[in-house]
Amino acid sequence: MRLATGGMIDRETQLSFRFDGRIVHAHPGDTVASALLASGIRLVGRSFKYHRPRGILTAGSEEPNALLTVGKGPGREPNVRATVQEVWDGLETQSQNRWPALSLDLMAVNDLASPFFGAGFYYKTFMWPRKAWEALYEPVIRRAAGLGALHRDPGPGEDEKAFAFCDLLVVGGGPAGLMAALAAGRAGARVILAEEDTRLGGRLLAEREHVGGQPGAEWAASVAAELAAMPNVRIMTRTAVTGAYDGGTYGALERVGAHLAPEADRPRYAFWRITAKRAVLAAGALERAMTFSGNDRPGVMMASAVRAYLNRWAVAPGKEVAIFGTGRAARATAEQLLDAGVTVTGLIDPDPGAREAQDYPVFPGGHVIGTHGRQGLSLVKISHGLVEQNIRADCLATAGGWNPQVNIACHQGARPVWDAERAAFLPPEGSVPGLTPAGSANGTFSTAACLTEGWRAGAIAAEDMGHKAPAADLPEAEEEAGATPASWVYEGPGRAWLDFQNDVTTKDVKQSAAEGFSAPEHMKRYTTQGMATDQGKMSNVNALSVLAAATGVAGGPAGTTTYRPPYVPVPISAMGAGARGSGFAPIRRSASDAAVRERGAPMVEAGLWYRASYFPRAGEKTWREACDREVRMVRHKVGVCDVSTLGKIDVQGPDAAAFLDFVYTGAMSTLKTGRVRYGLMLREDGYVMDDGTCARLGDSHYLITTTTAAAGQVMQHFDMVAQVLRPDLDVTFTSVTEAWAQFAVAGPQARVLLRTLMEDDTPLQIPFMGVTDARVMGVPGRLFRISFSGELGFEVAVPVAYGAALWRLIVAQAESLGGGAYGMEALNVLRVEKGFITHAEIDGRATAGDIGLGSMMSTRKDYIGRAAAEREGLTDPGRERLVGLKPVDGARLTAGGFLFSRGAAAERVNAEGYVTSACHSATLGRDIALAFLKRGPERIGEVVRFVDHLRGTDVLCLVCEPTFIDPAGGRMRA
Amino acid sequence: MRIRCPHCGERDRREFTWMGAALERPGGSWGEEMHAYVFLRENPAGPLAELWHHDPCGAMVRAVRDTRTHEMIEPGDAP
Numbered sequence A: 001m002r003l004a005t006g007g008m009i010d011r012e013t014q015l016s017f018r019f020d021g022r023i024v025h026a027h028p029g030d031t032v033a034s035a036l037l038a039s040g041i042r043l044v045g046r047s048f049k050y051h052r053p054r055g056i057l058t059a060g061s062e063e064p065n066a067l068l069t070v071g072k073g074p075g076r077e078p079n080v081r082a083t084v085q086e087v088w089d090g091l092e093t094q095s096q097n098r099w100p101a102l103s104l105d106l107m108a109v110n111d112l113a114s115p116f117f118g119a120g121f122y123y124k125t126f127m128w129p130r131k132a133w134e135a136l137y138e139p140v141i142r143r144a145a146g147l148g149a150l151h152r153d154p155g156p157g158e159d160e161k162a163f164a165f166c167d168l169l170v171v172g173g174g175p176a177g178l179m180a181a182l183a184a185g186r187a188g189a190r191v192i193l194a195e196e197d198t199r200l201g202g203r204l205l206a207e208r209e210h211v212g213g214q215p216g217a218e219w220a221a222s223v224a225a226e227l228a229a230m231p232n233v234r235i236m237t238r239t240a241v242t243g244a245y246d247g248g249t250y251g252a253l254e255r256v257g258a259h260l261a262p263e264a265d266r267p268r269y270a271f272w273r274i275t276a277k278r279a280v281l282a283a284g285a286l287e288r289a290m291t292f293s294g295n296d297r298p299g300v301m302m303a304s305a306v307r308a309y310l311n312r313w314a315v316a317p318g319k320e321v322a323i324f325g326t327g328r329a330a331r332a333t334a335e336q337l338l339d340a341g342v343t344v345t346g347l348i349d350p351d352p353g354a355r356e357a358q359d360y361p362v363f364p365g366g367h368v369i370g371t372h373g374r375q376g377l378s379l380v381k382i383s384h385g386l387v388e389q390n391i392r393a394d395c396l397a398t399a400g401g402w403n404p405q406v407n408i409a410c411h412q413g414a415r416p417v418w419d420a421e422r423a424a425f426l427p428p429e430g431s432v433p434g435l436t437p438a439g440s441a442n443g444t445f446s447t448a449a450c451l452t453e454g455w456r457a458g459a460i461a462a463e464d465m466g467h468k469a470p471a472a473d474l475p476e477a478e479e480e481a482g483a484t485p486a487s488w489v490y491e492g493p494g495r496a497w498l499d500f501q502n503d504v505t506t507k508d509v510k511q512s513a514a515e516g517f518s519a520p521e522h523m524k525r526y527t528t529q530g531m532a533t534d535q536g537k538m539s540n541v542n543a544l545s546v547l548a549a550a551t552g553v554a555g556g557p558a559g560t561t562t563y564r565p566p567y568v569p570v571p572i573s574a575m576g577a578g579a580r581g582s583g584f585a586p587i588r589r590s591a592s593d594a595a596v597r598e599r600g601a602p603m604v605e606a607g608l609w610y611r612a613s614y615f616p617r618a619g620e621k622t623w624r625e626a627c628d629r630e631v632r633m634v635r636h637k638v639g640v641c642d643v644s645t646l647g648k649i650d651v652q653g654p655d656a657a658a659f660l661d662f663v664y665t666g667a668m669s670t671l672k673t674g675r676v677r678y679g680l681m682l683r684e685d686g687y688v689m690d691d692g693t694c695a696r697l698g699d700s701h702y703l704i705t706t707t708t709a710a711a712g713q714v715m716q717h718f719d720m721v722a723q724v725l726r727p728d729l730d731v732t733f734t735s736v737t738e739a740w741a742q743f744a745v746a747g748p749q750a751r752v753l754l755r756t757l758m759e760d761d762t763p764l765q766i767p768f769m770g771v772t773d774a775r776v777m778g779v780p781g782r783l784f785r786i787s788f789s790g791e792l793g794f795e796v797a798v799p800v801a802y803g804a805a806l807w808r809l810i811v812a813q814a815e816s817l818g819g820g821a822y823g824m825e826a827l828n829v830l831r832v833e834k835g836f837i838t839h840a841e842i843d844g845r846a847t848a849g850d851i852g853l854g855s856m857m858s859t860r861k862d863y864i865g866r867a868a869a870e871r872e873g874l875t876d877p878g879r880e881r882l883v884g885l886k887p888v889d890g891a892r893l894t895a896g897g898f899l900f901s902r903g904a905a906a907e908r909v910n911a912e913g914y915v916t917s918a919c920h921s922a923t924l925g926r927d928i929a930l931a932f933l934k935r936g937p938e939r940i941g942e943v944v945r946f947v948d949h950l951r952g953t954d955v956l957c958l959v960c961e962p963t964f965i966d967p968a969g970g971r972m973r974a
Numbered sequence B: 001m002r003i004r005c006p007h008c009g010e011r012d013r014r015e016f017t018w019m020g021a022a023l024e025r026p027g028g029s030w031g032e033e034m035h036a037y038v039f040l041r042e043n044p045a046g047p048l049a050e051l052w053h054h055d056p057c058g059a060m061v062r063a064v065r066d067t068r069t070h071e072m073i074e075p076g077d078a079p
């Protein structure tokens, strides 16, 4: 019910939203929770396991019950806390975890069966028979479990990530946080003040306290105004600090647009990474729940939340309210309710010495033993002294003391410490470097002490960082800290709930202890206590108290479970913001990309690059037809292939030759200018890392290529060698992969084709494995005489800006000669026919000897991997070594199949090798393959058995040299 | 975690690639020393000198990190 006056809402403006289709009225400033309560709606959700009716319990982000799905369609967001969601006009909200409707939930039969569903039920029951798990148990459990559901389609729009840096991060904008920010801000430090609420003030917004002679909220607003005017202070409201990470890095979730109607280009959330030299943890404290029979009935609410709804939102959560608690919190709640015209039907105070009150009945030494009411509270059953009686109440405000929000201080592994005097867990000291707790997060509960402690923390942090602390400026405030009841767990005849969302009762915790799961971490996993979306904020201390009692531990809870980020749920879309689609895997396009796509070539990914798979022509029905044609084209006419994606590194300096000698197995210092050499790089453990060409462009100038896949790795390797292993060498290098477009021109007509592009064709006279400058269509470029196809071949390179034009031209010329472009499929066939290796062969397990290139390992110099490659095991002739395979009867071969001796059973223990690359050779008209075979080169001419268990192939193959075509290499030298 | 790049200053750990412990390469032929260099690693609970590659600029960085706390005892220098 909305009160006639008061509250921080804009009464002039009317908003409306829907809750399960029903229209609810609200004002700016309202949360969904305050508006629902203003409309008298108490039942807002169902619990996870038993589908019990649940109402709004709190007024903050710790809310375990009032979880709603917000929005419609793919953009809808499940499990949004109604206590956090601000109302905007037209907002759609749905209750969750009920079927078919919130008021009539058929799954609530689980509750009737609850005696069977105790702790560990799932572990014990769904074990046998094993077969039933997939067919029966899992589908049923999945349907019954879970809270809100995501939409199947990706949501529109994207969340954002952002970064910030400061001297001091203040976590929380209540009294302590405001003072910390003020002290450090006045001292001149760069301050970020992060507050998850919509405005600064913390509890002052919910209480009727005065600070500095002003109402608390007004004082907070004046401090906020002063802070906002400081250029060195940044106020971030709607921003919850979610975790403390190494090196002063903090995570924070900002609700950028989650409180507004969706709009294109406005993210719902931004995930911040804030780097701070110092931090003050002023996250406050949350009121502790009271645990008693029937404490989950809608209408039972935190007393602090009752006061927040009264004072901040001008909403009375009930007409007849009872209070269960002690001290100032309980009395203030009663007085403020009366003041708002609400009937207080009783204060049940566990303190036997509690004084009487004039305007409402007090039950000293009393506690609640039960609640009544279908779908909502109507009666509270209490016991005081020897008397039991019922009290009318549609709302029960409970005040169980305060739990300091120590989470952030525990995110680096330390556990909080139980302080018996304050009956609270306090943050451990020094666990997060640079972080100081202050205020009620530190167990300091009076407003005056919070202000002092906050100021001191901010001033000391500023001084530590070299600023002069300003003179203390502490306003007058309430000095009483309030009282904590002697106990917050009162078990009665019925079930008393701890974790409301996961339906964990005191009985479950005791059963866990009885069955041997008596450590907090074991109890948590056995009962699911604290594993709900509130991460136990509302229940852990109570559960640990029950566990301590059950295991005979005196003096408070026996330890805690581990605190982990995030403090509030963070949508994955926010944490991974920017990493969707091309943000996750950027697309690299080579110069030919547009032309290739115009041709309708299917693209294949090569790292981040996209390369043409094949170029279909009219009449070709399968990729194989296109591929075979392209192979024949290269073997008989001329083919053109974009090879720009290969890594290209330009190496220069007086010691460039010595540097390359150190990274390649072969000597590059003996390479003559204008010549190219094939090179192998090893890892330090002796296995092949990558291969490519090395061209000497001048005395101290080389250009090397890497495979497309390993370009980044080789660059990193070069950095390591130049800066760490051989800083004595004077060499510099840079990646020029994206500076050059490079096209392979291969086939008997290669020279003829290139001649049409060059005014001066003398460069075409370079010998095999030569390199020279060349003008191509007047553009200065380079010409390499290298071949990955085994045919007469050149690679022509031009600055990348000319690449697209040259590609179109070169393809047109090739076509006029009866050739054309070829793609990755044909490229692969061409190289397998020649026995050239790729990363299918050099997969990190192959030595140079394994691939038949042992002779490339120089014995006259030291290089990376040389020593390790000399080891016995790496030079053993019995290793699996590269061979070619031809099926005896022309059958299909597939990569991944295993090789066995003829007659041996096709079992793992008998495997003698495996196929790395297989293809249909258009040139030979049969399948061929490259394989690693034990003692391979010694077995040329032997027939072995090829078995692909996955595809059911079992054929005999002839072992042959891995070069199927032109073994002498006459064609490419032509 | 923050690592100091000699070129770029203090940067977020995610801009770096971990390149292993900072060790002296003995060189020469295979023996105990090369075996230890390639395969054997200390696993101290405490300070550990490591190499990081700052991917955006290519600088190699040597830093000393406390493996228990991730405190950067030496936040990063040229190796």
Ligand SMILES: [Zn+2]
Pocket (backbone or CB within 6 Å): B005, B006, B007, B008, B009, B054, B056, B057, B058, B059
């Ligand atoms: Zn850098």
